[in-house]
Amino acid sequence: MAGDIIVVENLKTSYGERVVHQGLNLSVRKGEILSIIGGSGTGKSTLLKVLLLLKEPDKGKVLFWGKDVFSLSSRERQELRDRMGVLFQSAALFSSMTVGENIVYTIRKKAKVSYKAACEMAAFKLELANLSSDVFHMYPSELSGGMKKKAGLARAMALDPEILFLDEPTSGLDPISADEFDRTISKVCRILGVTVVMITHDLPSLLISDRVAVLAKGKVVYEGEVKGLWQVDDPWLKKLLSTGRGRRFLGGVQA
Amino acid sequence: MTSYSSPVEIEVCQEVLYLRGCLTVRTLSRFSLAIKDLGNVSKINAGGVSFMDTYGAKFLADLLERTGLGLDDVEGLDERFVELLKLVSEKAFYCPQKRKRGLLYGFVLAVDRKVKEYLSFFDFVGRIFVEGFSRISDFEPRVFFKDIENMGLKGLPLIGTLSFLIGVVIAYQSATQLARFGASIFVVDLVVLSMLRELSPLIVAVLLSGRSASSYTASLGLMKVGDELEVLEVMGVSPYAALVIPKVLSLVLISPLLVVFADGVGIFGGMVVADLALGVDFVQFVKRAEAVILPNHFWAGVIKGPVFGFFIALVGAWKGFMVEKRSESIGFRVIESVVSSLFGVLVIDAAFSVVFRWLGI
Numbered sequence: 275m276a277g278d279i280i281v282v283e284n285l286k287t288s289y290g291e292r293v294v295h296q297g298l299n300l301s302v303r304k305g306e307i308l309s310i311i312g313g314s315g316t317g318k319s320t321l322l323k324v325l326l327l328l329k330e331p332d333k334g335k336v337l338f339w340g341k342d343v344f345s346l347s348s349r350e351r352q353e354l355r356d357r358m359g360v361l362f363q364s365a366a367l368f369s370s371m372t373v374g375e376n377i378v379y380t381i382r383k384k385a386k387v388s389y390k391a392a393c394e395m396a397a398f399k400l401e402l403a404n405l406s407s408d409v410f411h412m413y414p415s416e417l418s419g420g421m422k423k424k425a426g427l428a429r430a431m432a433l434d435p436e437i438l439f440l441d442e443p444t445s446g447l448d449p450i451s452a453d454e455f456d457r458t459i460s461k462v463c464r465i466l467g468v469t470v471v472m473i474t475h476d477l478p479s480l481l482i483s484d485r486v487a488v489l490a491k492g493k494v495v496y497e498g499e500v501k502g503l504w505q506v507d508d509p510w511l512k513k514l515l516s517t518g519r520g521r522r523f524l525g526g527v528q529a
Numbered sequence: 530m531t532s533y534s535s536p537v538e539i540e541v542c543q544e545v546l547y548l549r550g551c552l553t554v555r556t557l558s559r560f561s562l563a564i565k566d567l568g569n570v571s572k573i574n575a576g577g578v579s580f581m582d583t584y585g586a587k588f589l590a591d592l593l594e595r596t597g598l599g600l601d602d603v604e605g606l607d608e609r610f611v612e613l614l615k616l617v618s619e620k621a622f623y624c625p626q627k628r629k630r631g632l633l634y635g636f637v638l639a640v641d642r643k644v645k646e647y648l649s650f651f652d653f654v655g656r657i658f659v660e661g662f663s664r665i666s667d668f669e670p671r672v673f674f675k676d677i678e679n680m681g682l683k684g685l686p687l688i689g690t691l692s693f694l695i696g697v698v699i700a701y702q703s704a705t706q707l708a709r710f711g712a713s714i715f716v717v718d719l720v721v722l723s724m725l726r727e728l729s730p731l732i733v734a735v736l737l738s739g740r741s742a743s744s745y746t747a748s749l750g751l752m753k754v755g756d757e758l759e760v761l762e763v764m765g766v767s768p769y770a771a772l773v774i775p776k777v778l779s780l781v782l783i784s785p786l787l788v789v790f791a792d793g794v795g796i797f798g799g800m801v802v803a804d805l806a807l808g809v810d811f812v813q814f815v816k817r818a819e820a821v822i823l824p825n826h827f828w829a830g831v832i833k834g835p836v837f838g839f840f841i842a843l844v845g846a847w848k849g850f851m852v853e854k855r856s857e858s859i860g861f862r863v864i865e866s867v868v869s870s871l872f873g874v875l876v877i878d879a880a881f882s883v884v885f886r887w888l889g890i
Contacts, residue, residue, distance in 0.1 A: 353557055374624070385554045385584070392623035395587065400608040407625045415854035433554055434582035466582065 277303045279437065279469055280325065285334035287320055294320045296492040298334070302437075307463065307470040309480050309500075312489030313510045318473045321489070322441055325471065326360060330342050356384055359435030359468075363442045364427030367414040372399070373425045374410035380432040396432070403428040404458050420451040424458070431462065438463065440472040444479050456482045477514075477523035535579060546570045546596070549577030570596040576605030586610070586617040592889025593618070593734040646851070653847045657777070661769035673775035678742045685790065687740075688870055692732050692791035696720055696798025699728075705804045713807040717817040720799030725826045727878075729791035730833035734874040737838060738867050742845035745776055746866040747850025750859045774779035777842040784838030785831045791828065791871075825890045833881055837874050 280302035286339040287295045294317040302308050312318050324336060327343060336343050338354050346354070367376050377396035379386065387395070397407055403424040414422055423443060430438060443459065444452035460482040463470050473481065480486055480500050488496040488503070488511055496506040504515055514520050537550040537557060545565065550556060573592065581589070592600065600618060603611075630638075698719050707713050718875050749772065758768045796818075803809040807819075848866035852858050 369855045381554075385557075387554075387557075387584075389623075393624040395584065397582065397624040398587070398620055398622050400616070401620050406625055410625050411627050413855065434584060465616060467609060 279282040279304045279339055280471070281335075281337040281340075282321075282324075282419055283335040283337070285321075285324065285331050285336070287317070287324060287329065287331045289320075291384060295324075295331070298489075298493050300487055300494050300497065302469060302471055303485075305467055305469055306484040307460065307472065307482060309483040309486045310471065310473045310489060311475070311486060311511075311514075313478070316510075317492060319441065322439060322471075322473055326358065327355060328437060328513060356433070357436045358439060359430035359433065360439040361423070361426045361430040361435070361441065361443055361512060363445060365414070365422040367422060367426055367429065369414050372411050372413055373405075373417070373428075376414075377429050379434050380429055384433055396428070398429050399428040400425070402431065402462050404454065404459075419446045419449070420455070423447065423455065427455075427459070428445065431466075431468075434466060435468065437469045437471065440470060440474075442473055444474065444476045449478075453478065477519055480523070538577075541568055541570060544569050544571045546573045546592075547577065548575045548589070548592075551579050552581040554582060554584040557584050557588055558564060560676065567596060570598065571600060571602070573603045574605050575603055575610075578606060578610065581607075581610045581613060583613065583617060585615045587622070589614055590618045631806050640853060646744060649851075650843075650847055653850065654843060657769050657773055657843075660767050661774045664770045665774070667766045667770035669771045669775055672772055673779050676741075676779035677783055678738065679744070680780060681787065682786065684736055684740055686862055688733060688736055688787055688791055689794045691736070692724070692729060692795035693798040695722060695728055695732065696795035696800075697802050699723060700799040700802035701806060704802065707816060708807060713803075713809055714813065714817055716807055716809060717814055718821050720803070721796055721818050721822060722826060724795040724799070725792055725822070725830045727830070729788045729795055730830050731874075731878065732791050732795075733787045733834060733873065734841065734878075736836040737780060737784065737787075737841045737871040738874065740842050742866045742870040743863045744849075745842060745845030745847040746852070746863045749846055750771075750852030750862055753852050753857070754849060754854050773846045776846055777839060780838035780842040781835045782838075785834035788831050788834040792827075829881075829885055829890050833857040833878065836877060836881075839876055840873055840877060841870045844873060 278301040280300075282300040285295050285300075286293070296318075298321070300321075310318055310321065320329065324331055327368060330344055341350075341354075343351060343354060368372065368379070371379060374393065374396050377399055378389070378392045381392040381395060382389070385392075397410060400407065400409065405421060405424045405428065407427065409417060409421060413456060414425070417425065423446075427440075427443070430440075440459070444455050447455060450520040454481050459470065459472075462468070470483075472479065474480070480503075483500060485494070486500050486503060487494050488508060489508060490508050490510055495508050496503070496511070503511065515523075535550045535556075538548075538553060540547045542551075547782070572595070573589075578585070589603070593603070600615065601729075602616070606614065700716050703716055703719050704713075707716055707719075749758075761768045761771060800811055800814050803814055804811060845866050848862045848869070852862050
């Protein structure tokens with residue numbers, strides 16, 4: 275489709291003997307929030323690695339804006355990467371820098387702006403991520419888990435990426451913070467027009483997504499609207515939706 | 530794609546500022562607002578803006594502030610960017626200043642911190658004796674045997690090579706001088722006494738500082754960063770009894786053995802050179818050695834081993850417990866642990882010399 279900014283075709287990846295993906299197809303549309311769900315060991319994180327160009331697939335194609343990324347030169351790949359932002363599961367802030375320095379470093383690495391302007395922009399991004407300016411001079415080790423995630427989001431958003439990858443953004447957060455985090459992501463990304471690809475285990479997070487992809491047995495077994503989830507014939511998904519959390523979540527979707 | 534990279538253009542025409550192009554972090558960082566005097570501007574026409582991110586919005590907001598205009602004076606801006614512009618102009622770009630402190634204040638603070646750090650060594654040692662020995666049932670034999678293997682057994686080749694070379698060097702250096710006086714046989718005194726009393730313990734200490742103190746600091750530090758020490762504490766296992774005591778004990782036990790090993794190999798190195806360069810053959814060497822060596826000389830060196838080992842293991846473990854959750858912290862503490870243990874070993878060695886002199890050993 276013309277609106278697809280990422281297309282994954284017939285992907286096969288493996289770690290040595292162990293095959294992770296086999297014939298995986300996925301497309302991401304411009305401006306949407308796409309959630310990827312699946313049981314443990316179904317290759318969600320590996321898929322993220324492939325999309326971040328950190329792992330080369332054995333077979334298949336990955337197209338960004340219509341370009342086959344694994345046939346590009348390393349410089350062209352980096353140019354693509356410059357248009358992406360990523361928030362890893364553990365936030366992965368540079369522990370030897372303060373939160374502010376983390377963001378300023380990211381900005382100044384790619385954009386020729388003055389130190390003062392970068393600081394201002396960093397403060398703005400922290401505010402967008404719902405953090406107070408007090409954390410600016412604090413070290414990541416001094417922050418709570420939720421604050422780290424928010425700071426990580428602010429860093430991921432530092433250069434206004436066109437695609438944002440989030441690896442379990444709400445894991446380890448309490449429900450209130452998780453909800454707040456979801457709202458922040460949704461709000462910020464809609465305003466800035468960012469496309470979001472999000473790996474999640476948290477069913478309520480699906481409520482902010484436009485579409486969802488379900489991974490099982492190395493393939494995408496379902497790709498489409500959240501509402502269509504309970505018609506999918508996949509044992510893991512059926513089990514997930516029949517849990518207490520799943521039923522409450524479905525109530526939320528239908529309401 | 531062209532819309533994402535079209536350059537920024539600014540033009541003022543009849544009090545209307547025309548803004549064109551793609552206002553993003555990439556285009557703007559190449560664009561400098563070189564126009565010092567924009568003149569009188571009463572409206573901004575942003576119809577030509579094809580794309581805008583937060584950097585672009587900030588740029589536009591700054592432009593509005595500079596020209597003294599409001600949001601209503603921007604015309605032609607695409608719907609989706611208006612919201613962004615509003616958001617950016619609402620938010621304060623407030624970046625808190627780092628609290629600045631006077632030079633003297635910083636100095637006093639640093640001294641205070643250092644002094645407290647060094648005092649914490651005694652606290653640490655106290656905890657080993659009080660907490661560690663009162664909960665000695667937590668002692669972890671696996672750690673103990675692993676460290677004996679890693680620090681003792683696996684260090685043998687290196688210690689052997691080093692002490693052999695040192696023995697060779699001492700004998701070789703003295704060879705010409707001694708031969709000139711016809712006193713070649715004294716090479717035995719030189720090699721044997723210096724190896725036994727001074728050099729073997731020092732070689733062992735240097736190697737233990739480099740290999741063991743650093744390893745203890747890094748491994749305990751990583752455990753501390755990963756909250757593993759807290760888990761032990763919660764389980765009711767004392768980290769001092771389970772980890773520190775086995776580590777200290779293993780070094781205390783292996784270091785005298787290592788000293789004896791270094792003695793043997795080092796003296797053998799001297800023997801080889803004495804034979805080749807000075808014509809003192811093995812039989813003469815051993816005979817002379819028997820006459821020179823008193824048990825005192827041997828024990829004076831060996832007794833240093835456990836003292837050095839004890840101190841080195843303590844420093845390594847203590848610095849490991851001081852690691853914080855920052856990537857640079859572990860590297861910094863490993864440096865400190867090697868440097869402090871080496872420094873301490875030399876100070877202790879000097880103290881030994883004084884004491885031995887008093888006692889006439």
